[in-house]
Amino acid sequence: MHNFDFVKPASVADAVAALAAEGAQALSGGMTLLPTMKQRLAAPEVLVSLTGIAELRGVSGRAGASVTIGGATTHATVAAEAKAFYPALAALAGQIGDPAVRNRGTIGGSLANNDPSACYPSAALASGATITTNQRDIAAEDYFQGMFATALGEGEIITAVTFPIPEKAAYIKFAQPASRFALVGVFVAKYADGVRVAVTGASNDGVFRWAEGEAALSGNFNGSALEGLSVPSDGMIADLHGTAAYRAHLVKVLTKRAVAAAM
Amino acid sequence: MPKDGGIGASTKRREDIRFLTGKGRYTDDINLRGQAYAHFVRSEVAHGRIKGIDFAAAEAMEGVVKVFTAADFAGVGGIPCGWQITDKHGKVMLEPKHPVLADGKVRHVGDPICVVVADTYEQARDAAEMIEIDIEELPAVLDMKAAIEPGGTLVHEEIGSNLCFDWGFVEENKAAVDEAFAKAAHVTTLELVNNRLVANPMEPRVAVADFESHSDQYTLYTTSQNPHVIRLLMGAFVLGIPEHKLRVVAPDVGGGFGSKIYHYAEEAFVTFAAKVVKRPVKWTSSRSEAFLSDAQGRDHVTKIELALDAENNFTAIRTDTYANMGAYLSTFAPAIPTWLHGTLMAGNYKTPLIYVNVKAVFTNTIPVDAYRGAGRPEATFQLERLVDKAARELGVDPVALRRQNFITEFPYQTPVAVVYDTGNYHATMDKLLEISDHAGFEARRMESAARGKLRGFGIAHYIEACGIAPSNLVGQLGARAGLYESATVRVNATGSISVYTGSHSHGQGHETSFAQVVAEMIGIDAAQIDIVHGDTSNTPMGMGTYGSRSLAVGGSAIVKATNKIINKAKKIASHLLEAAEGDIELKDGKFTVAGTDKSVDWVGVTLAAYVPHNYPLESLEPGLEETAFYDPSNFTYPSGAYGCEVEVDADTGQVTVLAFSAADDFGNIVNPMIVEGQVQGGLAQGIGQALMENCAYDENGQLLSGSFMDYAMPRATDLPMFNVDHSCVTPCTHNPLGVKGCGEAGAIGSPPAVVNAVIDALIRGGHDVKHIDMPLTPSRVWAAING
Numbered sequence A: 001m002h003n004f005d006f007v008k009p010a011s012v013a014d015a016v017a018a019l020a021a022e023g024a025q026a027l028s029g030g031m032t033l034l035p036t037m038k039q040r041l042a043a044p045e046v047l048v049s050l051t052g053i054a055e056l057r058g059v060s061g062r063a064g065a066s067v068t069i070g071g072a073t074t075h076a077t078v079a080a081e082a083k084a085f086y087p088a089l090a091a092l093a094g095q096i097g098d099p100a101v102r103n104r105g106t107i108g109g110s111l112a113n114n115d116p117s118a119c120y121p122s123a124a125l126a127s128g129a130t131i132t133t134n135q136r137d138i139a140a141e142d143y144f145q146g147m148f149a150t151a152l153g154e155g156e157i158i159t160a161v162t163f164p165i166p167e168k169a170a171y172i173k174f175a176q177p178a179s180r181f182a183l184v185g186v187f188v189a190k191y192a193d194g195v196r197v198a199v200t201g202a203s204n205d206g207v208f209r210w211a212e213g214e215a216a217l218s219g220n221f222n223g224s225a226l227e228g229l230s231v232p233s234d235g236m237i238a239d240l241h242g243t244a245a246y247r248a249h250l251v252k253v254l255t256k257r258a259v260a261a262a263m
Numbered sequence B: 001m002p003k004d005g006g007i008g009a010s011t012k013r014r015e016d017i018r019f020l021t022g023k024g025r026y027t028d029d030i031n032l033r034g035q036a037y038a039h040f041v042r043s044e045v046a047h048g049r050i051k052g053i054d055f056a057a058a059e060a061m062e063g064v065v066k067v068f069t070a071a072d073f074a075g076v077g078g079i080p081c082g083w084q085i086t087d088k089h090g091k092v093m094l095e096p097k098h099p100v101l102a103d104g105k106v107r108h109v110g111d112p113i114c115v116v117v118a119d120t121y122e123q124a125r126d127a128a129e130m131i132e133i134d135i136e137e138l139p140a141v142l143d144m145k146a147a148i149e150p151g152g153t154l155v156h157e158e159i160g161s162n163l164c165f166d167w168g169f170v171e172e173n174k175a176a177v178d179e180a181f182a183k184a185a186h187v188t189t190l191e192l193v194n195n196r197l198v199a200n201p202m203e204p205r206v207a208v209a210d211f212e213s214h215s216d217q218y219t220l221y222t223t224s225q226n227p228h229v230i231r232l233l234m235g236a237f238v239l240g241i242p243e244h245k246l247r248v249v250a251p252d253v254g255g256g257f258g259s260k261i262y263h264y265a266e267e268a269f270v271t272f273a274a275k276v277v278k279r280p281v282k283w284t285s286s287r288s289e290a291f292l293s294d295a296q297g298r299d300h301v302t303k304i305e306l307a308l309d310a311e312n313n314f315t316a317i318r319t320d321t322y323a324n325m326g327a328y329l330s331t332f333a334p335a336i337p338t339w340l341h342g343t344l345m346a347g348n349y350k351t352p353l354i355y356v357n358v359k360a361v362f363t364n365t366i367p368v369d370a371y372r373g374a375g376r377p378e379a380t381f382q383l384e385r386l387v388d389k390a391a392r393e394l395g396v397d398p399v400a401l402r403r404q405n406f407i408t409e410f411p412y413q414t415p416v417a418v419v420y421d422t423g424n425y426h427a428t429m430d431k432l433l434e435i436s437d438h439a440g441f442e443a444r445r446m447e448s449a450a451r452g453k454l455r456g457f458g459i460a461h462y463i464e465a466c467g468i469a470p471s472n473l474v475g476q477l478g479a480r481a482g483l484y485e486s487a488t489v490r491v492n493a494t495g496s497i498s499v500y501t502g503s504h505s506h507g508q509g510h511e512t513s514f515a516q517v518v519a520e521m522i523g524i525d526a527a528q529i530d531i532v533h534g535d536t537s538n539t540p541m542g543m544g545t546y547g548s549r550s551l552a553v554g555g556s557a558i559v560k561a562t563n564k565i566i567n568k569a570k571k572i573a574s575h576l577l578e579a580a581e582g583d584i585e586l587k588d589g590k591f592t593v594a595g596t597d598k599s600v601d602w603v604g605v606t607l608a609a610y611v612p613h614n615y616p617l618e619s620l621e622p623g624l625e626e627t628a629f630y631d632p633s634n635f636t637y638p639s640g641a642y643g644c645e646v647e648v649d650a651d652t653g654q655v656t657v658l659a660f661s662a663a664d665d666f667g668n669i670v671n672p673m674i675v676e677g678q679v680q681g682g683l684a685q686g687i688g689q690a691l692m693e694n695c696a697y698d699e700n701g702q703l704l705s706g707s708f709m710d711y712a713m714p715r716a717t718d719l720p721m722f723n724v725d726h727s728c729v730t731p732c733t734h735n736p737l738g739v740k741g742c743g744e745a746g747a748i749g750s751p752p753a754v755v756n757a758v759i760d761a762l763i764r765g766g767h768d769v770k771h772i773d774m775p776l777t778p779s780r781v782w783a784a785i786n787g
């Protein structure tokens, strides 16, 4: 790891100001950024910690309407506190990594990083969530722009994420055997105006919605509605852990299971 | 009931108190005054010619002491290989030089090119980033079969071939084996890969060295399973340091699984550099570096055939194996696919004719050497998969086919050199069927089927050759060392005992179980006995710990030395009791004149030995300290029956291990709890190999599984509660404890049981799948199901 300066502001405004410095980078849970720095693949000159900013932490919501999660809220807090509002989201958070990772890692860090195998992006996209930054509100639809790419600008901070609460939803994660990130993860959310299916882990373009599956399930929210559909394997990730065809196949299997598990 | 602390008692491991409370003293805990830090700059390409190294800028950086390259090692020997194989034409193996730092060429990703030594670790790493290395990349040699075709790229030009040796065993049997195949009523053939593994002990390797110029004395602290072997190999062959000027210490070591047997370049480097820079030098491997520099395991590509007669008796076995050596020969590498593999091909079966061919091949990959089981898992996997496949082809029960061919009379001379002294394979098979509730399987399978899951049961029976090894025999087979073990038993004046053993504990619990042996023999409390190991300055020359040898060989040395102690103590007691030596009995720490109540206790004798006022000085030396070396007359042959029950989710290919049962015959047991722990750990590693672990390279020789993000280690949640039994006992006939060794069994017997179970589940589920190569990841199982 290279040397760096460390600041821990107490407000978003101070954090934004600190991030304006040359070579500054936001640090939230550090579960992604610190290992990258240790491997010397990243060398920020200033780390601006977001964990001391009270307004970035916590879960609040209105039952049946929406739940809002502060950008620096840990996975463990989401798992515990979002349960009353959005059990499928809380369950997703409770399956990320291990207890140490869940006690450090945050929703803002996960969405900002947009790892193609991360869990949260599927929930945000399937829920039609709004990503709120210090500058603007971004619809999930517009936010995810491919592997590790998002709509965030330089120095822009995710302050909160708001999830409209669906009638029913579930996330099914099929773990990559080594990292235990999602080899494929499918988040299914049923709203009054239709069903949304978002898939993580599978595509070279990052998280995506399975439109055909959504159409079928919007007509009939039952796994049988997916019979006859198949997910094309073009553009799917192929690696040591699974071929493109395997991942494409899993999308459908896991969607079915998510529908069955939806609560 | 065994006596508390004696042989047979599940005494809690005394060393765990320090391990579990963070009080262990590992090599990385050793920091010497004024030490500098070494950072290795390693090759990023698998194969290339070094055109130039520009380190001037790096050497000028703050804190940098010196940058070392191959040029600094011009007068230094290569890393030696400890075993020389003679091939089927009587030719000795090709043995290329393995320089401490890459000289002219790099031959695998991770091959060290230069080393920065600096005041701090960060300074060394910063400076390393400033070094410019000009490398002309060459095509990487990866596929073993292609590698030995003439005219291809050579890993080592100077030896003229990538074929290290072509070994035939037993060459004289080949014609008879071929004839048996020609006459066979049935032949079963199986082609398979034994996947390459990374050992991944919890503690990565570390080496710290010091040199005292006033005494010419070197000290190396290193993460080793055998400090004396390192002293010999490094001192005599690499750096030319005589043993009395080189002390090697392996303090607490956090797991090895074989990977810490070998002498590594980093050890030689820090020892050499400490003298050059006139201060101690320390190197601590990162986990990423461990993936690139620790010797890896397995990596065989095999075709095996079984010939049977019309009554399903095995008549011959023929195998054809390509064994990956990696880029250089690691310390024991050539012995693994040959003497630790070919000699095990008989398994538990009375197959009269066996021929094993092994081609050892150099590739542009990290060197391969012994990993828990070492050659024996490879042999067992082939054989037990093959027997299962044969049973299916013949439509017979795999248990019945095994039983029909079991060896039942001992000693048994196999056609592959070794002689099994004891065993009772029907007993372990019976025990397995009992503890795994084999009879209830069908009901459990129906229950799984009702949930849409495919359930299968797989069996494997294994034999292993442990207690390595008779020195005269291994000498004939090409070993460049003896494989005895040593012990010094030092009884102190007030009766407590320090036992100095040449074995090395890096997780095995020797400090507890060795003390139990001595406590039992003398009849004193085990708390009176300490086991000391890991330091060449205070232990007799020992060969270390691997090959499930420590209790069988090291324990036997302790027994021998303790017997010498007891004999001398009896002489002292006879003097004190004024009785004939032959009348003295030792029981419960007390010497008694047989048939009388005249006695002297242990401390009475030990005090007399050191305060010899009333002592037969004219005929007996004072003191009570004895050393013994034990060289085994044969290997030991643990065996066992393993059963695995799995459930397969056909939609995803996910395999869940529901139950795993192990019925082992380890001979006599000193500490059942430790034995159970050893078996459980071995099972975890074997199941890991079967389902998860895979060290993979891409077509350019880049390591695809270079971190835990891609190298899948089994976790507790991936494993069932194990059902471990070792009540079947046929004691070893040739060592004093009757013990056989248990350290590797779990890793040897489990992979074929797991794969057999998955194949069983798939076939019962209506899928015509004959074999899937390990690891049976969900993706591979799904692909097999879907053709």
Ligand SMILES: Cc1cc2nc3c(=O)[nH]c(=O)nc-3n(C[C@H](O)[C@H](O)[C@H](O)COP(=O)(O)OP(=O)(O)OC[C@H]3O[C@@H](n4cnc5c(N)ncnc54)[C@H](O)[C@@H]3O)c2cc1C
Residues within 6 Å of the ligand: A025, A026, A027, A028, A029, A030, A031, A032, A033, A034, A050, A071, A072, A095, A096, A097, A098, A101, A104, A105, A106, A107, A108, A109, A110, A112, A113, A115, A117, A118, A119, A120, A152, A156, A157, A158, A159, A179, A180, A181, A182
């Ligand atoms: C062992 C392990 C297992 C894991 N398993 C999983 C898993 O199963 N599923 C999963 O989804 N993830 C997993 N993760 C990743 C984990 O969820 C991380 O917490 C997450 O990727 C990053 O969050 P963080 O708060 O740690 O971010 P950091 O590492 O602090 O930052 C990551 C990036 O986001 C930026 N950033 C951080 N916060 C903000 C913000 N509020 N606004 C803008 N930019 C910001 C940083 O500058 C940096 O570029 C795992 C991680 C580890 C170490």
